[in-house]
Amino acid sequence: MPIGASLALSFFAWPLTSSPTFVGADNYVTLLTRDRVFHQVLFNTLYCVFVYVPLNLVVSLGLAVWLSGRVRGANLFRVLFFLPVVTPMVANALVWSLMYQPREGLFDWLLAAVHLPGPNWLGSFEWAMPSVIAMSVWAGFGYNLMVFAAGLRAIPRDLYDAAAVDGAGRWQQFWRVTLPLLTPSLFFALVLTLISSFQVFTQPYVLTGGGPADRTTTLAADHRELTGAGHGAARPEHVPWAVQHRMELPDGGLHDLDAAVRGAGDRPAALPGAGHRADRLRRTLT
Amino acid sequence: MAWTGPEQFLPFVLSSGGSYLKNGKLDFTNPTVQKAFGDYVALATKERVAPPLPATPNSTYAQEQWMAGNAAMLVSGPWSVINFKANAKFRFGIVPFPRPADKSITLSAGSGFGISNTCQHPDEAWKALTVMTGPEAEKFLASAGRAFAARTAAQQYWYQVAGPDLQTPLQVALKTAVPYQTTPQWQQVSTVVQRYMVAAINGQMSPSDALDQVQSQAGG
Numbered sequence: 001m002p003i004g005a006s007l008a009l010s011f012f013a014w015p016l017t018s019s020p021t022f023v024g025a026d027n028y029v030t031l032l033t034r035d036r037v038f039h040q041v042l043f044n045t046l047y048c049v050f051v052y053v054p055l056n057l058v059v060s061l062g063l064a065v066w067l068s069g070r071v072r073g074a075n076l077f078r079v080l081f082f083l084p085v086v087t088p089m090v091a092n093a094l095v096w097s098l099m100y101q102p103r104e105g106l107f108d109w110l111l112a113a114v115h116l117p118g119p120n121w122l123g124s125f126e127w128a129m130p131s132v133i134a135m136s137v138w139a140g141f142g143y144n145l146m147v148f149a150a151g152l153r154a155i156p157r158d159l160y161d162a163a164a165v166d167g168a169g170r171w172q173q174f175w176r177v178t179l180p181l182l183t184p185s186l187f188f189a190l191v192l193t194l195i196s197s198f199q200v201f202t203q204p205y206v207l208t209g210g211g212p213a214d215r216t217t218t219l220a221a222d223h224r225e226l227t228g229a230g231h232g233a234a235r236p237e238h239v240p241w242a243v244q245h246r247m248e249l250p251d252g253g254l255h256d257l258d259a260a261v262r263g264a265g266d267r268p269a270a271l272p273g274a275g276h277r278a279d280r281l282r283r284t285l286t
Numbered sequence: 287m288a289w290t291g292p293e294q295f296l297p298f299v300l301s302s303g304g305s306y307l308k309n310g311k312l313d314f315t316n317p318t319v320q321k322a323f324g325d326y327v328a329l330a331t332k333e334r335v336a337p338p339l340p341a342t343p344n345s346t347y348a349q350e351q352w353m354a355g356n357a358a359m360l361v362s363g364p365w366s367v368i369n370f371k372a373n374a375k376f377r378f379g380i381v382p383f384p385r386p387a388d389k390s391i392t393l394s395a396g397s398g399f400g401i402s403n404t405c406q407h408p409d410e411a412w413k414a415l416t417v418m419t420g421p422e423a424e425k426f427l428a429s430a431g432r433a434f435a436a437r438t439a440a441q442q443y444w445y446q447v448a449g450p451d452l453q454t455p456l457q458v459a460l461k462t463a464v465p466y467q468t469t470p471q472w473q474q475v476s477t478v479v480q481r482y483m484v485a486a487i488n489g490q491m492s493p494s495d496a497l498d499q500v501q502s503q504a505g506g
Contacts, residue, residue, distance in 0.1 A: 037503060102340060122340035125490050209343025211481035213491055213499070216341070 037214055038222070044129060045219045049197045052133050056193050057186070060141040064148035065178065078149065082142040089139060093206035096135040097122070100207070122208050128216045132203050139203075140196070144189040151185030152178070291345070292479045293393060293466075294361050297383045298322040300391040300464060312469050312505045314497040323486075324493040325386060331489045338488045341481065363395075364434035364456065367448045380452055382459040392459050395466035396436060474504040 010027055014020035031038050063081060067074045084092055099106040100121040108118035121131045155178065163173050179186075201220035204210055210217035292306075299306050304318025313319065330336040336357075344350070352360040353374055361383070362370075370378060383392040399419065401411045417423060424440040427433040431447035434456075445453045469475065478500045485491035 037499075097342070097344075100340065102337060120338045120340060120488060122342065123338055123484055123488050125485070128341060205343065208341040209477070209480060211341030211484050212488065213482050213485035213496070217481075 037217070040214050041217050041219055041222045044215065044217055045198065045200075047129055048133060048136075048200055048218060049194065051130075052136055052197045052200075053190070053193050055133065055137050056141050056144060056197075057189060059137055060144035060189070061148050061182075061186075063141070064145045064152060065174065067145075067149065068152040078145070081145050084139040085142040087139075089202040090206055092139045093135065093203050096138075097207050100131055123212055125212060125215050128208055128212055132200075132207055132216050135207065136200060136203050140193070144193065147185050147189050148182065151182045155181045291476055294483075295323050295326040297361075297390070297392045298326050298386050300393075301383070301385050301389060302387050307467055307469070310469065312471075312475060312501060314501040314505070320494050320497055322386070323497055327483075327486045327493045330487045336487065339484050341484045343480070345480075364444070364448065364452070365396075365432070367452065368431040371448070380455050382455055389462055390459070391462050391464055393466040394460070394463035396433070469504075471504045475500060478503045 009020070011022060011024060012020040013023045013027070063077075067077055071077065102108060102118070102120060102123075105118075105121070107121060111118045119127045121127050159177050159181075160173055163177050168176060199220050200218050204216040204218055205221055208216045210221055296306055299319050299322040302318055302322045304316060304322055305313065306316070306319050307313055308316065314323075330338075348357065348360055349362065349366065349369075351357045353370075355376070367380075382390045384390070399415050401408050401415070405411055419436075421437055421440060424433070424435040424437050425443055428435040428440045428443035429447065431444065434444050434448075435441050482491065482496040482499050486493045486496040
């Protein structure tokens with residue numbers, strides 16, 4: 001119902017304080033041909049997706065592999081890395097906004113200690129989006145780390161022993177044994193991270209408000225503003241509509257994905273309840 | 287310059303003889319607006335009176351910087367005085383808005399009330415509004431030091447709480463103050479100004495480009 005209603009609304013101009021007027025495809029025409037901000041927003045979102053997703057996967061996989069070895073206090077590290085995932089994103093973002101403050105923030109303070117000037121983390125075109133992404137990776141990699149940790153535990157030790165007997169070093173073991181057998185987990189993490197990255201909202205909303213000059217406004221944030229601030233109303237929420245609803249797999253879909261992942265490898269990827277966790281991940285990341 | 291809402295620079299526009307509205311619609315591409323905004327931005331980009339700003343949705347960022355001692359001046363209004371008095375760890379005073387030209391014109395604004403045209407009880411709503419904005423209610427609020435009363439008879443109660451020393455500068459400012467006229471999309475104007483003014487003040491976008499963006503996004 002909501003999906004159908006939002007599609008229908010996309011053909012109306014509806015300022016919140018007056019009645020809707022049917023405008024046909026005008027909203028779409030405006031959005032795709034005249035709305036320069038939307039093009040910037042689309043770029044921002046893709047920028048975020050293409051940097052955040054690989055970064056998240058590399059960091060979480062790297063730390064998961066590290067923690068799967070003989071690391072003293074590994075469980076403590078797992079808890080510490082997972083803490084940001086269960087902390088409300090607004091709280092995470094508020095703390096990071098303090099750390100990004102010019103002159104008095106933690107990052108500038110650390111750089112000043114080694115006599116280096118800090119950039120305008122949240123105020124410059126070049127650094128605003130990377131700052132938002134860095135915070136998002138910190139807040140989100142813990143979940144994928146748990147996924148990978150479960151996948152790594154399911155890999156039998158004797159495969160590594162056999163590889164070692166064949167003369168494979170640690171690096172070769174990682175590429176030839178760990179990574180192939182972790183593919184189901186990787187696929188699952190990739191899909192969920194991809195979905196959540198298209199829905200990033202809280203981080204730019206709290207850290208930068210979408211600025212400077214819309215350089216950190218994402219589709220989800222733009223969507224909110226257009227519908228919530230009475231901005232000519234149902235105007236250009238519609239490509240975000242299309243993108244979002246295409247990306248939002250319903251719970252059943254995620255369970256199907258989970259089943260596919262389970263069937264994709266030789267052994268279970270240990271990922272039950274994917275839909276529930278996906279929702280939790282969505283809430284955390286957006 | 288620690289916060290970047292339109293109220294920060296619109297008094298410069300008015301004091302320069304310009305107007306930011308034309309026939310009730312936003313007119314940020316008007317040369318007088320562009321000139322006044324350019325002069326305002328130049329305070330940071332050329333005169334260096336303010337450091338680069340972060341982009342932030344925090345509308346109290348300016349107050350926080352001022353209260354922390356990081357900014358020497360703050361554009362605000364009498365509604366903030368009670369909080370400043372309670373929390374500032376230094377003495378402060380208020381002055382009329384600095385004038386770039388012959389006279390200082392600032393904005394006069396406050397709470398706005400309205401009755402929706404779909405309201406099913408307009409008479410009762412009107413009665414409620416007359417009570418809420420009546421002399422007794424204004425006296426009550428002014429005596430609490432919270433709201434500077436629109437009714438002149440109630441203003442004395444505010445001065446008694448906020449401080450008699452504030453009376454002269456406020457009276458001077460009120461002589462030339464004009465109503466803060468807005469457009470139906472003003473919330474959007476404020477949001478977009480906040481985003482783009484940071485870019486202008488940080489020197490990453492020209493003042494005229496920033497205003498053009500506000501006009502195109504929130505011009506209605």
